[in-house]
Amino acid sequence: MNIQIENLTKTYGPQIAVNDISFNVKTGEVLGFLGPNGAGKSTTMKMITGYIGLENGDVKIGGTSIKEEPDDIKKHIGYLPENNPLYLEMPVIDYLQFCAAIQGLNNSKTNNRIKEMIGLCGLNREKHKKIGELSKGYRQRVGIAQAMIHDPEVLILDEPTTGLDPNQIIEIRKLIRDLGKEKTVILSTHILPEVEATCDRILIINKGNIVADGTADTLRKQAEGNEVLHVCIEDEKPEIILESLNKLDTIKEVGFINKDNNLFELQSSVNESSRRSVFDLCVQKKWALTQLTPLETKLEDIFRNLTLN
Amino acid sequence: MYTIWIIAKRELATFFDSLIAYMILVLFLGFSGFFTWLYGNDIFLVGQTNLRVFFNIASWTLFFFIPAITMKMLAEEKKTGTLELLLTKAVTNRQLIIGKFLGSLLLVCIALVATLPYVITLANIGNLDNGGTLCGYLGLFLMSVTYTAIGIFASSITNNQIVAFMFALFIGLFFHIIFGVLANNFTGAIGQLFDTLNVQSHFESVSRGVIDSKNIVYFLSVTVLGLFLAERTLVQRHLSK
Numbered sequence: 001m002n003i004q005i006e007n008l009t010k011t012y013g014p015q016i017a018v019n020d021i022s023f024n025v026k027t028g029e030v031l032g033f034l035g036p037n038g039a040g041k042s043t044t045m046k047m048i049t050g051y052i053g054l055e056n057g058d059v060k061i062g063g064t065s066i067k068e069e070p071d072d073i074k075k076h077i078g079y080l081p082e083n084n085p086l087y088l089e090m091p092v093i094d095y096l097q098f099c100a101a102i103q104g105l106n107n108s109k110t111n112n113r114i115k116e117m118i119g120l121c122g123l124n125r126e127k128h129k130k131i132g133e134l135s136k137g138y139r140q141r142v143g144i145a146q147a148m149i150h151d152p153e154v155l156i157l158d159e160p161t162t163g164l165d166p167n168q169i170i171e172i173r174k175l176i177r178d179l180g181k182e183k184t185v186i187l188s189t190h191i192l193p194e195v196e197a198t199c200d201r202i203l204i205i206n207k208g209n210i211v212a213d214g215t216a217d218t219l220r221k222q223a224e225g226n227e228v229l230h231v232c233i234e235d236e237k238p239e240i241i242l243e244s245l246n247k248l249d250t251i252k253e254v255g256f257i258n259k260d261n262n263l264f265e266l267q268s269s270v271n272e273s274s275r276r277s278v279f280d281l282c283v284q285k286k287w288a289l290t291q292l293t294p295l296e297t298k299l300e301d302i303f304r305n306l307t308l309n
Numbered sequence: 310m311y312t313i314w315i316i317a318k319r320e321l322a323t324f325f326d327s328l329i330a331y332m333i334l335v336l337f338l339g340f341s342g343f344f345t346w347l348y349g350n351d352i353f354l355v356g357q358t359n360l361r362v363f364f365n366i367a368s369w370t371l372f373f374f375i376p377a378i379t380m381k382m383l384a385e386e387k388k389t390g391t392l393e394l395l396l397t398k399a400v401t402n403r404q405l406i407i408g409k410f411l412g413s414l415l416l417v418c419i420a421l422v423a424t425l426p427y428v429i430t431l432a433n434i435g436n437l438d439n440g441g442t443l444c445g446y447l448g449l450f451l452m453s454v455t456y457t458a459i460g461i462f463a464s465s466i467t468n469n470q471i472v473a474f475m476f477a478l479f480i481g482l483f484f485h486i487i488f489g490v491l492a493n494n495f496t497g498a499i500g501q502l503f504d505t506l507n508v509q510s511h512f513e514s515v516s517r518g519v520i521d522s523k524n525i526v527y528f529l530s531v532t533v534l535g536l537f538l539a540e541r542t543l544v545q546r547h548l549s550k
Contacts, residue, residue, distance in 0.1 A: 050397060051393050051396055051397050051546075052547060053546075053547025053548065071401055074399045074400075075399045081390060081393045081394060085389050085394050086391065087323075088389075089326055090319075090323070098319050099398070101315045102312060102316070102395075102400055103398055103399050104399055
């Protein structure tokens with residue numbers, strides 16, 4: 001089931017939470033939803049899941065508008081709200097049973113699904129405890145389990161990995177990746193490496209507007225500009241090396257990072273790579289090239305550039 | 310329908326899990342039992358084999374206890390955020406409200422059923438008027454239905470349980486006392502109007518065995534109004550603040 005968001009808008013008083021955003025998510029795609037605090041991520045998710053009404057625009061899931069058939073669509077959505085609200089006084093198993101029943105799962109299916117979810121989310125030892133007795137990470141697992149209990153075609157996860165330990169984070173990311181092969185997943189997060197590890201596509205929103213949309217690689221290419229290399233060349237005085245490097249035509253700028261270690265930073269001209277020419281220069285002069293590291297623009301930098309203004 | 314039942318069942322289970330149900334039952338039976346059998350204008354003082362005394366006491370006990378049962382129904386869900394969880398599943402606002410209403414009402418009914426030993430005891434002492442007793446219970450039931458709906462509405466407008474409790478009592482006070490007082494102070498059409506709004510007069514006529522369709526219509530319409538307003542309050546979240 002694909003998701004189409006068309007001109008979605010939401011205002012809270014004078015504040016515009018979501019400003020006329022449109023995007024599509026295809027079946028089999030994991031969309032990472034990024035943005036600083038208060039950017040409108042959760043508001044958008046609440047509108048997609050039908051918790052708050054649409055002020056303007058439309059959300060279509062599998063071609064059906066959420067305005068027309070809200071109750072039918074909800075059966076196909078699994079949602080993990082932010083802060084992961086749960087009935088703390090209920091035991092894990094009872095809670096999952098309740099969630100399955102309310103989503104219209106029949107009894108014979110329910111027990112199998114619950115077993116599956118408990119195994120998948122690593123809840124076996126805690127299944128008879130009350131949710132209130134569980135630690136934050138285990139509660140998060142219960143939240144993920146309840147979102148997936150009815151095997152929904154669309155998963156909306158608001159910060160799914162908060163509070164989990166590193167092992168569990170890796171497992172949940174793998175789970176999301178696997179699910180993302182057949183289902184449509186939207187997840188929001190603050191953890192940027194997580195987006196790279198799990199998402200096919202990244203959507204960055206800031207102050208209610210979409211500021212970037214694409215795969216991690218395309219975003220990087222857009223933000224990158226010129227190639228930047230860290231180079232370490234030995235067997236000669238740093239000044240002489242600097243001078244020779246400056247003479248290469250593919251290089252725009254060279255500077256020292258650390259003069260004592262002969263470490264340089266060099267920036268290539270537009271659309272040029274100077275990796276080969278640096279190597280050739282060293283061969284020619286019989287210098288030892290001990291380091292050549294292309295510097296990738298980090299997702300963090302892209303994120304900061306787009307959202308700080 | 311199935312969804313409503315699931316929600317009602319969960320509410321009832323939560324009551325019994327968290328001891329609230331036992332507290333309510335013990336206090337309800339304690340209060341009504343004490344004043345029916347042991348103290349004040351009790352059955353032995355009246356000296357008649359009917360449960361009039363009990364029905365009167367119970368109507369007051371329920372007036373205070375029903376808000377205590379309903380106060381957490383929606384207020385707590387709002388506060389903890391579980392409302393979002395429920396309403397993004399395949400549950401409509403109406404199903405949720407009716408489910409909560411039924412869950413609370415079931416607990417009240419359990420409390421009423423727990424007073425059956427009073428009936429049995431009295432039937433053994435003397436010649437009990439079965440029809441009258443049945444009508445008394447019917448009156449208590451209809452009153453409970455009405456107050457539960459009011460309580461659910463009060464719980465829907467706030468995320469604070471205390472506020473929900475006080476507000477339910479405040480609305481209840483009008484129906485239980487103030488309309489009655491006003492009815493006595495006014496004559497003519499206005500007095501008639503207030504008398505029609507007064508829960509006590511309807512409750513008394515039902516428990517006396519004079520069951521008129523207007524009594525039933527009255528209780529049901531206040532109930533439907535309460536539940537309708539609660540549903541409207543939930544729908545409000547869709548509007549921009």
